[in-house]
Amino acid sequence: MTGRTPDPSTAALLDRAAAHSDHHEGPMRFTEEVPGDFWAIECVDVHKTFGRNQVLRGLNVGIPTGMITIVLGPSGTGKSVLIKHLIGLLFPDRGDVLVHGQSVPNMTLTELLEMRKRFGILFQDGALFGSMSVYDNVAFPLRQHTDFSEGEIREIVMGRLGDVGLAGADQRMPSELSGGMRKRAGFARALVLEPEIVMFDEPDSGLDPVRTALLCQLIEEVHAQHGGTYIVITHDIASARRIAEYIAVLWKGSIVQSGGRDQMLESGNPFVQQFLAGAPVGPLGME
Numbered sequence: 576m577t578g579r580t581p582d583p584s585t586a587a588l589l590d591r592a593a594a595h596s597d598h599h600e601g602p603m604r605f606t607e608e609v610p611g612d613f614w615a616i617e618c619v620d621v622h623k624t625f626g627r628n629q630v631l632r633g634l635n636v637g638i639p640t641g642m643i644t645i646v647l648g649p650s651g652t653g654k655s656v657l658i659k660h661l662i663g664l665l666f667p668d669r670g671d672v673l674v675h676g677q678s679v680p681n682m683t684l685t686e687l688l689e690m691r692k693r694f695g696i697l698f699q700d701g702a703l704f705g706s707m708s709v710y711d712n713v714a715f716p717l718r719q720h721t722d723f724s725e726g727e728i729r730e731i732v733m734g735r736l737g738d739v740g741l742a743g744a745d746q747r748m749p750s751e752l753s754g755g756m757r758k759r760a761g762f763a764r765a766l767v768l769e770p771e772i773v774m775f776d777e778p779d780s781g782l783d784p785v786r787t788a789l790l791c792q793l794i795e796e797v798h799a800q801h802g803g804t805y806i807v808i809t810h811d812i813a814s815a816r817r818i819a820e821y822i823a824v825l826w827k828g829s830i831v832q833s834g835g836r837d838q839m840l841e842s843g844n845p846f847v848q849q850f851l852a853g854a855p856v857g858p859l860g861m862e
């Protein structure tokens with residue numbers, strides 16, 4: 576399977592965005608060249624330190640609306656820390672995070688809670704409640720955040736379980752599921768509130784290459800069906816090549832380069848080249 580080519584207008588915007596998104600320049604902002612809603616998320620000069628550990632060191636990145644973006648980086652580079660900044664579970668020491676143009680660190684608690692409802696998140700292991708059936712896990716956000724009837728909830732839950740190929744597994748307990756099925760159940764749960772932005776934190780972790788490929792295919796299919804802005808965090812280059820429309824490479828707390836898939840795969844940046852090729856020789860050494 577090859578990556579999809581964005582439609583021509585998107586491709587043109589990506590080209591123009593590319594000129595602005597090189598090392599340390601950050602996402603293109605406040606220009607007339609891209610519409611105000613082009614970026615679903617913008618991180619501007621984000622710094623985050625824990626004790627003496629400088630994790631994010633002036634991170635700049637834009638996540639385009641409506642596309643599948645892959646954020647790629649080796650383990651321990653701050654990918655999960657970055658995700659937590661996008662939903663206000665962590666706040667930057669310096670810099671800003673904007674979701675649909677609104678500054679997350681400046682939100683009131685009420686605004687933050689509202690904003691989080693626009694996100695669907697698939698955590699590494701699916702993060703299911705062990706004492707609830709798959710059905711109840713997927714129904715949970717609907718029972719928590721809506722006043723839908725049980726009939727309406729049933730329709731949504733069975734629809735999303737069908738989307739992820741778990742229609743027959745609704746009464747199973749999480750402990751009765753394989754790792755891949757748990758992730759798919761987590762994916763179904765992430766979708767039930769019809770989120771504008773769906774984030775996947777290392778969806779491929781713990782899966783073999785075949786199941787990783789199947790999960791990527793599922794992500795692509797569900798995105799094609801429901802739309803939305805998808806952010807897939809991974810260290811798996813094969814996944815990135817397979818489903819990305821936009822790629823951002825994270826290394827040592829900042830974005831080395833970001834851009835449309837084709838532009839990134841043809842990048843002249845030696846680090847990005849080495850990383851996307853998975854090559855052992857290059858500027859990226861063992862550290």
Ligand SMILES: Nc1ncnc2c1ncn2[C@@H]1O[C@H](COP(=O)(O)OP(=O)(O)O)[C@@H](O)[C@H]1O
Nearest residue numbers: 625628630648649650651652653654655656657
């Ligand atoms: N809440 C926290 N307190 C202190 N250190 C943290 C916290 N969260 C993450 N870190 C540190 O930040 C670094 C990046 O972690 P993380 O974002 O989980 O990496 P990854 O790219 O593998 O997801 C690690 O050194 C980790 O120990």
Ligand SMILES: [Mg+2]
Nearest residue numbers: 654655776777
């Ligand atoms: Mg992580």
